[in-house]
Amino acid sequence: MTEAIAEQKDLALLLDYYRRMLELRLFELKVQELYRNARLPGFVHLYVGEEASGVGVCANLKPEDLIFSTHRGHGHAIAKGVPAKVALAELWGKTTGCSGGRGGSMHMYAPEYGFMGTNGIVGAPIPLATGGALSAKLRKSGQVVVGFFGDGAVNSGSFHEAVNMGSVWDLPIIYVCENNLYATEMAFSRATKNTSVASRAAAYGLPGVVVDGQDVLAVHRAAKEAIDRARSGGGPTLIECKTYRYVGHHEGDPGTDYRTKDEVEQWKKNDPIKRAAKVLLEAGLADEKKLKEVEAEVVQLMEDAVTFAENSPEPLASSVTDHVF
């Protein structure tokens, strides 16, 4: 396949990716609004700005493939196919949520969509994902597993131990580091002297690639190549998506004490959704009207999700001891 044809093929996916990214974005903005109005309990870490990573990776997975996610995982859940209304109901603590309201933002589980959980413990999903890939290999299930994590996780022992095992056992796994330059307020360059996550792959002998995490097609290409290789027995890949969160670390953190306004604005100019829209318009794959239609549909989806979640029942207090074992 020539470059040009490959590019055409990718472009054909872009409208779909645009829509999916918009879903993730508008979901999070809805959560932000509800949270700020004290409608949702708990605390939440939003994925605003990082949508291209979750979408570009997950769109290349099959329903039965598994992903393991982080504290910033609503986007991953939806990208893997968890319906927005089910995710929102979970954030609302309702029985119709994917964990029946027991989990909340950092403990969302939907194995029926291959979604093996968000996670409150930084680093923890990396060994878990590696275990998922070991099982897939042992069961010869043909499944591929993705472990998502942030730049903050790569300085933890979990990263080192797990990636090393994934590599030495040639497991069908993609390690996707969403490097948004900060772990809470800690700039990656303050936490480590080697700020190239991809280069760390050399330490474990697996391929490491860097991608522009604000370009959904770039993420798509890197992910597809890695996923195809993993599925055909070629072993794991470490992908570093260079990305950025526009919002604070969690709702409540203004996110401005440790980053300049200018830095945030620069990244917003490079917004993955706006970029996709621009390419779609320029390539004549969609017109303004079409993009507006898509947006209206997604807005409606989120309104429906709110109605669904809001009107869903709370768990019965007496059910508190169910499911411990």
Added chain:
Amino acid sequence: MAEQGRVITYTDAGVEALREEMRRDPSIVYIGQGIGPRGGNFRQSRGLWKEFGDERLRDTGICELGATGVAIGAAMAGSRAIVDEVFLDFALEAITQIVQQAANICYMSNGKIKAPVLVRGAMGAVRNAGAHHSHTFYNWFANTPGLKVVVPATPYDVKGLFKTALRDPGPVMFIEHKFLYNTKGAVPTEEYLIPFGEARIVRPGSDVTIIATSRMVELTAKAGALLEKEGISAEIIDPRTIVPLDRAAITNSIKKTGRLAAIDESPSTCSFAAEVLAIAAEECFDSLKTPPKRICSLPVPNPFSPVLENQMIPSVERIASEIRALVKK
């Protein structure tokens, strides 16, 4: 004494103790995530970085195992170290260093090596954070010989116990409660230390002894006030340190009241509440008029749903009604 002084938060009481001790003892180094310029996730180190800088306030990446081991090693080599796990939940990442290294070193070295390290972390449920951020396993550390365990319930106790902990040969587990960080109380301006192993009588009483720790002290005090109106006089005791434990304060009270309840945010199995009941059985058996009672969280991971979490954790109402039943037996 506790009634005098300014009213400040639990968080600020800790910061004051740290500042005073870091000024007094230049060998103190403080290691943790976000404790530098940010001033701590809970504002628990606010202002310290300005005064002590990067040299003595060491911000780390996300590496609890390494950071805790580094703190313990520094303590073994002649510094005094504080390692802040922030959420006690994250001490689990580091538990081998705490339990295998810090706790054992004094004994195994025949007393030649001490590890004056303070491991700091905040436990307990707050704002429906869910299972990964709400654990209350302070009792595990009490089951590990070689660790001292401090669980302050008030700003006054935070400050006085922190200062003692930072002069103790260690290792000390200094376990705060997230819910309490914003609570306020009187703290004297002049220096004071609270010795380990000295319980506080929260309120004197004659009908029933209630032992409560950490956040449960406040809830139990509220229940005690309700019961008082009904003519039930509860003596509420906060041991403040689990290791060493003021056994005499507990047993003397039981001998006086003849009834016992222990309130605990941990689930009851192998809990500190269970330990209190065991002490009563061993040392006060003949004084007990009714079977003693543990009032604990239900044995489930902290659910996110507020409805479920409220059901899980002892409430003022639940404490009051169980004590009522106990006294009427």
